[in-house]
Amino acid sequence: EKTVRYAKMLESAGCQLLTVHGRLREQKGHKTGLASWEHIKAVKESVGIPVVANGNIRYLNDVESCLAETGVDGVMSAEGNLTNPALFTGKMPPVWRMAEEYLEMARQYPPDTSSIRAHLFRLWHKCLPLHPDLRTELAAVQDLAALADVSRRLTERVQADLYASAGDSDSGSCQDVVEEMAEQVTDGSGVEVWRCQPHVRQPLPEPGAAKREHPDDGTGTVKPKKVKRPANKRKGGNPGVSREIRKSAAFKSKFKPCTECTGNPKGQKCSQERCRACCKVFSARNVLDCEGHKFKFKSRAIRRDEAAVEADSSTDALGTATCNGDSLAPAPTATATVGAEGMSTGDSHVCEATTQAEVTS
Numbered sequence: 001e002k003t004v005r006y007a008k009m010l011e012s013a014g015c016q017l018l019t020v021h022g023r024l025r026e027q028k029g030h031k032t033g034l035a036s037w038e039h040i041k042a043v044k045e046s047v048g049i050p051v052v053a054n055g056n057i058r059y060l061n062d063v064e065s066c067l068a069e070t071g072v073d074g075v076m077s078a079e080g081n082l083t084n085p086a087l088f089t090g091k092m093p094p095v096w097r098m099a100e101e102y103l104e105m106a107r108q109y110p111p112d113t114s115s116i117r118a119h120l121f122r123l124w125h126k127c128l129p130l131h132p133d134l135r136t137e138l139a140a141v142q143d144l145a146a147l148a149d150v151s152r153r154l155t156e157r158v159q160a161d162l163y164a165s166a167g168d169s170d171s172g173s174c175q176d177v178v179e180e181m182a183e184q185v186t187d188g189s190g191v192e193v194w195r196c197q198p199h200v201r202q203p204l205p206e207p208g209a210a211k212r213e214h215p216d217d218g219t220g221t222v223k224p225k226k227v228k229r230p231a232n233k234r235k236g237g238n239p240g241v242s243r244e245i246r247k248s249a250a251f252k253s254k255f256k257p258c259t260e261c262t263g264n265p266k267g268q269k270c271s272q273e274r275c276r277a278c279c280k281v282f283s284a285r286n287v288l289d290c291e292g293h294k295f296k297f298k299s300r301a302i303r304r305d306e307a308a309v310e311a312d313s314s315t316d317a318l319g320t321a322t323c324n325g326d327s328l329a330p331a332p333t334a335t336a337t338v339g340a341e342g343m344s345t346g347d348s349h350v351c352e353a354t355t356q357a358e359v360t361s
Contacts, residue, residue, distance in 0.1 A: 007043045015049060019076065022055040032201055041070040052076050058198035060090035082122040084196035092195040096155035099123050103148050116147050124151070126193040127158050158194050267292040 007018060020043050022035035035055025044051040050073040053066050057077035066075050081087050085098050099120060106116050120138060121128070128135040131154060138150045191197045255265035256273075260282070264275035269292030272279045279293050289298045 003039055004042055004046045007047050011047045011049055017050045017052065018043070018047065019052040019054055020044075020072075022053070037066060037070050040072060044070055044072050050074070054078065057087070058200075060088065063088070080198050082119065083125065083199050086196060092191060092197055094194055095123050095127065095196055096151070096158065096194075098196055099151050099155070103144075103151065106144060110144065113142055113144065113147070116144060117141075120147060120151055122199070123196065124154060125199050126197065127154060130161075130193070131157055162192075162194060 003020075007020070010018060020040045022037055022040045023032070027033050037053070037056070040051070040053045040055075052074040053070050053072040054076045056062060057066065057075060058080045063075045066072070077087055084092060085102070086093050102119055102123070103116075117138065124138075128138070134150055134154050134157070138147065138154075141147055141150060258264050258266045258275040258278050259273045260278040261275060264277070266273050266275055267279065267290075270276075270279050271290050271292060272282055272288065274282055276293050279290050280295060282288070283290050283293075283295045283297050287297050287301050289296055
């Protein structure tokens with residue numbers, strides 16, 4: 001009901017085409033499971049705009065089944081199309097053919113390397129577990145040429161295994177058989193690993209399921225579960241003291257606690273015997289240095305004081321030079337029309353002497 005209400009709200013807001021993925025938000029990874037076509041059908045029946053279904057599309061016959069069961073206007077596929085780009089043709093071609101076609105497109109329109117690697121992993125997902133060394137190399141290389149080289153060597157290995165299993169030394173005739181099989185439309189049953197096919201995730205076992213199962217020895221009797229002895233009862237253990245307690249005591253004896261917060265261990269070389277957070281606050285408040293935590297509050301304060309003293313000395317020297325008539329730059333002389341009694345008392349003695357000389361003359 002919530003899904004239908006949401007779809008109607010989208011239609012009323014102006015949505016012209018709606019794609020419905022028939023899974024819940026939690027259905028990801030190994031929890032993907034099957035998509036609910038019933039919910040897609042309910043959405044299609046409740047709205048008047050075109051609806052496209054998505055989910056459970058692995059083979060071409062799934063497209064026909066989805067259209068018939070949900071009544072939607074179209075079908076799309078995401079993950080199924082990544083593992084078999086020829087999905088909508090109904091064919092399952094050799095992986096190396098699709099990989100080479102994709103790499104050729106990547107050369108013309110270069111994407112980022114991680115996207116190329118992800119596509120190759122999708123295409124080769126059935127063959128990579130049989131060749132773990134190439135799988136590791138495919139995950140490590142960092143450029144298009146190296147990725148194409150790994151794909152080429154993987155193709156050679158898979159084809160060699162195919163010819164060996166067929167027992168045919170004539171690679172040409174075996175290649176003809178491969179091409180003939182690739183052109184067949186199939187429903188996915190009994191597919192060889194070298195053909196493009198969907199990736200079906202196996203559900204994860206329930207938590208604790210493996211521990212609850214007990215192997216049968218073949219006689220029809222179930223072997224009793226082996227009970228693990230407690231840590232304090234094992235050989236060499238200290239009776240009454242578990243390994244966890246001993247480990248905790250050893251930890252505490254090696255790392256002394258902070259003298260302030262006591263919750264964190266103190267720094268090994270901290271001169272204040274504190275953890276980093278407490279040492280920073282304490283050193284800043286008391287203007288101290290800590291070699292262990294590399295705090296330089298005292299050193300910086302000393303450098304600031306020295307810089308301030310140098311700045312004051314420079315200012316004093318500049319003031320002395322300004323008041324010294326011998327070192328002072330020539331001041332502008334007063335005009336001849338100015339009398340001695342008209343001179344300001346704040347003028348320099350150089351200006352006063354010059355003016356007096358002009359008046360006398």
